[in-house]
Amino acid sequence: MKTIDCRNMACPAPVVTTKKALEESGAEKLELLVDAGAARENVTRFLQNRGYQVAETELEQGFALRIDTTAAAPPRTQAAHKSGETVILLTSDRLGDGPEELGKLLMKNFVITLLELPDLPSRMIFLNTAVHLTTEGSEVVEPLQKLANMGVEVLSCGLCLDFFHKKEKLKVGSVTNMYNSAEALMAAGSVIKL
Structure with missing residues (x-):
């Protein structure tokens, strides 16, 4: 399991770091360490909107979010089709x-x-x-x-x-x-x- 520490990062860095980790991840499981509050909520919502199940564990400093990168369901929301610039x-x-x-x-x-x-x-x-x-x-x-x-x-x-x-x-x-x-x-x- 690959662990990425996103604690003490200002918005939008935790979500951006999570996105990059998913793109680069060859591992089946990924653990993201995030601060409580907005970072936890934003990263969890980002993952769930892309179909990932998130298992959450509270730590002394923040939360550990574990996901199985091979078990993503289809995203719940699809981007609207765009035409034109x-x-x-x-x-x-x-x-x-x-x-x-x-x-x-x-x-x-x-x-x-x-x-x-x-x-x-x-x-x-x-x-x-x-x-x-x-x-x-x-x-x-x-x-x-x-x-x-x-x-x-x-x-x-x-x-x-x-x-x-x-x-x-x-x-x-x-x-x-x-x-x-x-x-x-x-x-x-x-x-x-x-």
Whole structure:
């Protein structure tokens, strides 16, 4: 049995580490060590949604989740069939309406998590304060560059960059205008607005 220690990892690392362990696992059984709370719930839900039975044991520090990687049932939920390109429209440098620090952490985790998904958007359009994510000083420039290298078109609003005096500080992707942004949104098979 292979054991993977996911304790003391910030979200989304426990789920991402679990996903990678499953992909690389040649062993019949896998044990994941996770913290109590969100990490335990998120990893368990991730495994169950993929058809795995999870046996859980409480430890002094966290939980041990044991799964048989050869005995996965068909996933309970299937992804909907998609047609056309997917465009992600970002209009803020944070996710949600709560505290600024939490919103920025959630946005960072969202962008990093995109790297682990099998289906990527075709474009990411950054408007308003979201252009701060593509410019110098942003914590997500590196993951956004990786997404761009994987074929995701990263587009930042030129008017917004000018407004925030950031055009010369653009670090990833290219500058776009409202016409091109509107055209991309109207032609998309699906638009996800953050």
